[in-house]
Amino acid sequence: MTNQQLRKARTALVIGGGVAGPVVALALRKAGIDAQVFEAYRPGTGSKGGPLGLASNGLNALRVVDADAGLADAGIPTPRMTISSGTGKVLGTIGTDPALPERLTIPRGRLAELLQARAEAEGVPFTYGKRFEGAVDTGSSVIAQFDDHTTAEADVLIGCDGIRSAVRGLVDPTVKPRYTGLVGLGGYIDGPAGVGDTGGDFRMVFGRRAFFGYLSDGARTGWFANLPYRDLAAAGLPGTTFDTWMDRLRAAFKDDAGPALQILDHVTPDGFIPASPLEDLPHVPVWSKGRTVLVGDAAHATSPSSGQGASLAAESAIELARCLRDLPITDAFKAYESRRRARVERVIAEAARTNQSKAAGPVAARFRDALMPFFMSRFATPERTAWQYAYTIDW
Numbered sequence: 420m421t422n423q424q425l426r427k428a429r430t431a432l433v434i435g436g437g438v439a440g441p442v443v444a445l446a447l448r449k450a451g452i453d454a455q456v457f458e459a460y461r462p463g464t465g466s467k468g469g470p471l472g473l474a475s476n477g478l479n480a481l482r483v484v485d486a487d488a489g490l491a492d493a494g495i496p497t498p499r500m501t502i503s504s505g506t507g508k509v510l511g512t513i514g515t516d517p518a519l520p521e522r523l524t525i526p527r528g529r530l531a532e533l534l535q536a537r538a539e540a541e542g543v544p545f546t547y548g549k550r551f552e553g554a555v556d557t558g559s560s561v562i563a564q565f566d567d568h569t570t571a572e573a574d575v576l577i578g579c580d581g582i583r584s585a586v587r588g589l590v591d592p593t594v595k596p597r598y599t600g601l602v603g604l605g606g607y608i609d610g611p612a613g614v615g616d617t618g619g620d621f622r623m624v625f626g627r628r629a630f631f632g633y634l635s636d637g638a639r640t641g642w643f644a645n646l647p648y649r650d651l652a653a654a655g656l657p658g659t660t661f662d663t664w665m666d667r668l669r670a671a672f673k674d675d676a677g678p679a680l681q682i683l684d685h686v687t688p689d690g691f692i693p694a695s696p697l698e699d700l701p702h703v704p705v706w707s708k709g710r711t712v713l714v715g716d717a718a719h720a721t722s723p724s725s726g727q728g729a730s731l732a733a734e735s736a737i738e739l740a741r742c743l744r745d746l747p748i749t750d751a752f753k754a755y756e757s758r759r760r761a762r763v764e765r766v767i768a769e770a771a772r773t774n775q776s777k778a779a780g781p782v783a784a785r786f787r788d789a790l791m792p793f794f795m796s797r798f799a800t801p802e803r804t805a806w807q808y809a810y811t812i813d814w
């Protein structure tokens with residue numbers, strides 16, 4: 420190891436302006452390290468996104484850099500989740516511990532926009548419409564190359580470029596996302612969509628054939644569905660039209676209790692987020708190499724069933740910046756990974772188990788519906804879930 424590698428970082432290139440990117444840049448700035456962010460999309464051209472749940476632990480992490488401020492105005496406070504079966508039987512509820520920040524549901528794309536705006540307001544330079552393509556480690560710096568043939572140079576390169584990370588290709592090109600067996604789709608509808616205000620309750624239904632979730636504050640209704648496709652090719656992505664998806668959704672939920680069909684009647688192509696395979700990365704063996712490190716989905720993508728991907732991305736971003744503040748580069752990357760790996764892999768594994776329940780056949784579904792009330796009453800308590808939701812990073 421050379422002295423150069425052991426030096427503390429003073430500058431950083433951040434690839435990706437989703438969740439981890441703006442948060443790590445803000446936290447690095449707080450740590451006295453200059454960071455600039457490069458995002459492939461131009462503002463306003465990305466997807467608005469379906470409903471995303473920001474959990475108490477994610478809000479706690481965002482609070483370290485004051486990035487939680489203003490999010491509540493764009494979202495729907497969601498202190499409770501109620502889980503039911505396709506017969507209408509309530510299987511359990513999960514409430515936010517009143518001692519913790521109240522869970523929030525917000526459009527995925529809007530969250531990224533607000534975090535970008537917050538980082539820019541703090542003076543973090545963002546360059547949009549620039550796609551990272553590769554990098555060279557010079558021994559004393561790293562030089563990133565972009566699709567417009569420009570380059571940028573800094574002490575470290577931070578890959579916040581999501582589950583299909585190009586930066587991860589420099590660290591370990593063999594890692595590929597794992598398909599969960601579920602396809603996800605959803606969106607937002609203006610107005611109550613026939614269900615009315617759910618009063619801060621995100622309602623989730625383990626239906627007979629598929630999984631449905633919805634919430635409404637009366638002014639807008641967010642919804643999503645997870646449809647099982649053991650063979651992804653059978654889903655026909657991306658060629659399937661909006662009308663065909665609507666037909667498939669109606670067929671999937673036609674025998675379930677709950678307002679899924681009513682909500683689907685209000686869906687228009689406008690607020691519809693097309694179907695995509697739900698994927699995760701259960702174990703990325705190496706998170707850094709030389710001057711390059713991964714954060715958020717690039718390092719530890721959990722499937723949406725955890726409701727934790729964005730929250731874990733924010734946590735990891737803060738933790739990495741804290742380590743880079745206190746330690747030379749190589750040590751900082753090691754400390755960051757050792758503080759984060761067990762926690763994120765536990766969340767990813769739990770979400771994978773939930774995915775199996777969502778894709779259960781009729782027999783397994785009967786067991787699930789019979790046993791879940793017992794397990795939820797025992798394990799979905801504030802004490803049992805504190806490891807996940809009450810987690811805070813001591814900056």
Ligand SMILES: Cc1cc2nc3c(=O)[nH]c(=O)nc-3n(C[C@H](O)[C@H](O)[C@H](O)COP(=O)(O)OP(=O)(O)OC[C@H]3O[C@@H](n4cnc5c(N)ncnc54)[C@H](O)[C@@H]3O)c2cc1C
Pocket residue numbers: 434435436437438439440457458459460469470471472473474527549550551552579580581582584585603604714715716717720721722723725726727728729730731732
């Ligand atoms: C359907 C769905 C529902 C979800 N629901 C939830 C939920 O309820 N709660 C929750 O916490 N999480 C949820 N998630 C997960 C959550 O969205 C992610 O975990 C989170 O966005 C990860 O943040 P990130 O910054 O690591 O990556 P991303 O948010 O994916 O951001 C990556 C950014 O990098 C950019 N980029 C990619 N490649 C390049 C490149 N080569 N050069 C430059 N820029 C690049 C992308 O344009 C993007 O802006 C859901 C995900 C999906 C798909």
